[in-house]
Amino acid sequence: MKKILFTATILLVSNVMIAQSEVTQEELREHIEFLSSDKNAGRFPGTKANKRVVKYIIKSFKKAGIEAYGKSYKQExxxxxxxxxxxAPKPEATTWNVIGYIEGNDPVLKDEFIVLGAHYDHLGMGGPSSKSDHEGIHNGADDNASGTAALLEIGERIAANKHLLKRSVLLLAFGAEEQGLLGSKYFTENPVVPLSQVKLMVNMDMVGRLNNENHVYMGGAGTFPGGVELMKNLGEPLGLTVFAHPGSIGGSDHVSFYKKDISVMGIHTGGHPQYHTTEDTVDLINFPGQEKVCNYIYSALMKVATTDYKMEFIRQD
Incomplete structure (x- = not known):
């Protein structure tokens, strides 16, 4: 009887570990529902909601076994x-980037870094970037609670498989993107690792609205060798049609890295009428689609992080 109970316990623990190593729709929904809740009022820099979201991201990193780089997860x-x-001008707001770290295992390549990033802030009650004709909570479920949720879920899966890593991975949740890419600009001006050691930055901004044709879009795939072919090929097994543009760097946080001569990819699932309005809510998120997109991004990141894939910066004009 004891042997049967012991075996059952091992199987239960094993199943839990397998579940934790996979991206799940349930956890994606949990993250996006929290991030885009009315309580968090649009995740505006300098607010109590901003602090609450930062704490949530750190707690999620810790739960997944993702360490801080240095003494703190926060970069103020x-x-x-x-x-x-x-x-009239408004006072500057104190906010943070949140940085997680998963160390690689190769004695040489572990000193090279792949960055996976997403901004967690949004527009609060509106402001000059709003496209709504009225003030109200801009929940930002797709922009960019979806990217933040993807960061947490993909980060958890990488951590569960960290024994496979050759290169190290930095997970960056950026603050104040909506105010002009400020979090990523600050990080690239005040990096926690030498920028020469950052070989690729993958940015996720609006990845929650995969359409019926399973279209995934990205700019910057030509900024590293074989990037366009790699990203198209990885999409096929998942049934994704990938539009991998060599250039078209775009306007999100990966731009800050590209300006520092770092290879980048900015990944999204396309625009929609709810962009920067009060209607960008969780009920419109395609969770089965987002799970598929997360697994796609995980596959791409691991292809570069678990091998000696040749990485060099290729400027796209």
């Missing part, structure tokens, strides 16, 4: 807040 900076034309 001051964000200049955008205002409408003619409005």
């Amino acid at each position: 900076f001051q964000a200049k807040i955008r205002v409408k034309k003619g409005e």
